[in-house]
Amino acid sequence: EADIYQTPRYLVIGTGKKITLECSQTMGHDKMYWYQQDPGMELHLIHYSYGVNSTEKGDLSSESTVSRIRTEHFPLTLESARPSHTSQYLCASSDSPGRTTDTQYFGPGTRLTVL
């Protein structure tokens, strides 16, 4: 099982602010993911990474960007937050090489509210 951390857990900010949601895992997993989830709704993949210096967009279009400079760290940035970005953001990681499938383990999530 992965130890995966997200900060902050809750964030309330004003429109136009730049924010970075942090995600770190301590298991050395190559793959990391970001999902967006509106309350009571299904999860949608917005970004993923197969390893260092690898990032790809997910199935749901997002104005956010990600980077993967270190294996354990996968931050998500919004350059200018808007109320439409209000949602829960969940980070996950898995220990499988390349495009193969393995169990994804999730962090506790960040609940973002943009006023």
Add this chain to the structure above:
Amino acid sequence: AQKVTQAQTEISVVEKEDVTLDCVYETRDTTYYLFWYKQPPSGELVFLIRRNSFDEQNEISGRYSWNFQKSTSSFNFTITASQVVDSAVYFCALSSNNQGGKLIFGQGTELSVKP
């Protein structure tokens, strides 16, 4: 295209009742993986089980059991003698190597267990 359908949006039971959560999936891949996750009110996703498409053996873990039937493309989840702590949203998910290991989630079923 891959798709997961959880037709039951909400289920309410009384403690000690048995309850089954339905999951129906669609995929053209011959090798795929099915998952169940639990999301308690705190928001994190907790991994429950992973099943490979080539292994149709049903599984039991304590009060939890899973019924995988390829003939009907279903992967149902049963909780026996439900408890209040089982109250959560449960997600079924599908993945395959052809899809790069990305998870496709169902809409989730909110289970409420009343004392």
